[in-house]
Structures are given as C-alpha cells and as structure tokens.
Amino acid sequence: MARTRAADFNEKRRSILDSAAAVFAKLGMEHASMAQIARENNVSKASLYHYYPSKEVLLFDIGRTHLVELEAAIRKADRPDLDPRERLRHLIGGVLENYRSASNFHHVLLNGTGSLPEAQRAELREMERRIVKALSDVLTEINPELGEGRAGVTPVTMSLFGILNWAYTWFKPSGALSRDGYADMVTALFLDGVTSLNR
Known part of the structure; x- marks a missing residue:
C-alpha cells in the first residue's frame, strides 16, 4: 500500500528547499551534503530522503x-x-x-x-x-x-x-x-x- 502524504507535505518540502538553497549557496553544490541540509532544516536524514532522495533532485x-x-x-x-x-x-x-x-x-x-x-x-x-x-x-x-x-x-x-x-x-x-x-x-x-x- 502506498504511503499516505502528510497534510503538511508541501510546507515541509518548501522548508527543506529553503534550507537546501541556503546550504548550497553558502558551501557550493559539491561541498554541501545531505547531512548538512538535514541539520539546517532540523530534520533527520531519513526524513530528508523521504522528500528528496538525492542532492540532484533537490x-x-x-x-x-x-x-x-x-x-x-x-x-x-x-x-x-x-x-x-x-x-x-x-x-x-x-x-x-x-x-x-x-x-x-x-x-x-x-x-x-x-x-x-x-x-x-x-x-x-x-x-x-x-x-x-x-x-x-x-x-x-x-x-x-x-x-x-x-x-x-x-x-x-x-x-x-x-x-x-x-x-x-x-x-x-x-x-x-x-x-x-x-x-x-x-x-x-x-x-x-x-x-x-x-x-
């Protein structure tokens, strides 16, 4: 059975995008990591990967x-x-x-x-x-x-x-x-x- 989307899925996704853009802009695309993006957004890496499976998708x-x-x-x-x-x-x-x-x-x-x-x-x-x-x-x-x-x-x-x-x-x-x-x-x-x- 497919996993049901949370009611605030789009808000969380946008929050992750904002955090990722800040990390990429500060550190560069090559040096930024998914772990740093997760920390910036105050979410677990597992939660981040639920929304975005890779840096390229982000x-x-x-x-x-x-x-x-x-x-x-x-x-x-x-x-x-x-x-x-x-x-x-x-x-x-x-x-x-x-x-x-x-x-x-x-x-x-x-x-x-x-x-x-x-x-x-x-x-x-x-x-x-x-x-x-x-x-x-x-x-x-x-x-x-x-x-x-x-x-x-x-x-x-x-x-x-x-x-x-x-x-x-x-x-x-x-x-x-x-x-x-x-x-x-x-x-x-x-x-x-x-x-x-x-x-």
Missing part, C-alpha cells in the same frame, strides 16, 4: 521552483494595457520583487544546475525561454527594429537580465536606493540605449 527542484515563481511574478506584474515603456518598468519591478526573497534560489539556479541530467536542464531552459520572451516581446514593442537587426532582440533581452540577475550580489535593501528606485533606474538606463539600436 538542485532540480530548487531551480524549477525558482523559475515557476519568477514566471508567476512576471505574469502578475504584467500590464499589457500600459504604454510599452511603462509595461517594461512593471515587468522589471516584478523580477526585482521576486528576487527580494529568492537570492539563495537564484544563486543555485545560476551556479548549481549545470551538472543536472540533460532532460532536467532542457526543462529549466524551456522555462527560462518563456521568461525571456515575456520581456523580449515588450522590448520589440518599444523598438520593432530590434526584431529585424543583425543581433536581434534576444541578446538585448539577455543584457537586461544580465543587469537584473546579479543585483542580488550587491543590492542592499537598507541602502539609499530602494528596490522601486532601482527598477526606475534600470528602466531609464536600459531604454535610453535600447531606443537608439536601429540596426
């Missing part, structure tokens, strides 16, 4: 969970009724707001999923493509010629994500610049350049 679920939540944040922030420039500002704000509490998850996605099996990496890449497309579509609205030029809109969009993706390494919520202020700054800085790219 790594994949951290990456997948982060991308699911980032995509949801972008959908929530999207305002197709707005002028494209303002719409982009909302999307940038949605990304930065998601990153507010996801720095460990983001770190693991950027640095720890390269060793996963190809099928899992392909699944993560497909999720990333949808996220990139959400912003590239708006950038093309702002400057339709981006879709016709030599480089195309993808490198431009990836350059924007290059700005956003590394903010977690230096941005301080207690600093003089607020998260909203930084979203305004990124939008203005980036679009001043994007609108001059005519080929």
Whole structure:
C-alpha cells in the first residue's frame, strides 16, 4: 500500500528547499551534503530522503521552483494595457520583487544546475525561454527594429537580465536606493540605449 502524504507535505518540502538553497549557496553544490541540509532544516536524514532522495533532485527542484515563481511574478506584474515603456518598468519591478526573497534560489539556479541530467536542464531552459520572451516581446514593442537587426532582440533581452540577475550580489535593501528606485533606474538606463539600436 502506498504511503499516505502528510497534510503538511508541501510546507515541509518548501522548508527543506529553503534550507537546501541556503546550504548550497553558502558551501557550493559539491561541498554541501545531505547531512548538512538535514541539520539546517532540523530534520533527520531519513526524513530528508523521504522528500528528496538525492542532492540532484533537490538542485532540480530548487531551480524549477525558482523559475515557476519568477514566471508567476512576471505574469502578475504584467500590464499589457500600459504604454510599452511603462509595461517594461512593471515587468522589471516584478523580477526585482521576486528576487527580494529568492537570492539563495537564484544563486543555485545560476551556479548549481549545470551538472543536472540533460532532460532536467532542457526543462529549466524551456522555462527560462518563456521568461525571456515575456520581456523580449515588450522590448520589440518599444523598438520593432530590434526584431529585424543583425543581433536581434534576444541578446538585448539577455543584457537586461544580465543587469537584473546579479543585483542580488550587491543590492542592499537598507541602502539609499530602494528596490522601486532601482527598477526606475534600470528602466531609464536600459531604454535610453535600447531606443537608439536601429540596426
């Protein structure tokens, strides 16, 4: 007979993911152990293995969970009724707001999923493509010629994500610049350049 799931299965699993992401971000994927993750979460190794049978399964679920939540944040922030420039500002704000509490998850996605099996990496890449497309579509609205030029809109969009993706390494919520202020700054800085790219 199959084992019945506990009523708080999803909450416990998320707690384990949070702890594992913190351990991976601090120690690196190769040096972190399941025993350390269990200690960080205050559970037994047997309990940890009930939820996640290996580090690889944990790594994949951290990456997948982060991308699911980032995509949801972008959908929530999207305002197709707005002028494209303002719409982009909302999307940038949605990304930065998601990153507010996801720095460990983001770190693991950027640095720890390269060793996963190809099928899992392909699944993560497909999720990333949808996220990139959400912003590239708006950038093309702002400057339709981006879709016709030599480089195309993808490198431009990836350059924007290059700005956003590394903010977690230096941005301080207690600093003089607020998260909203930084979203305004990124939008203005980036679009001043994007609108001059005519080929």
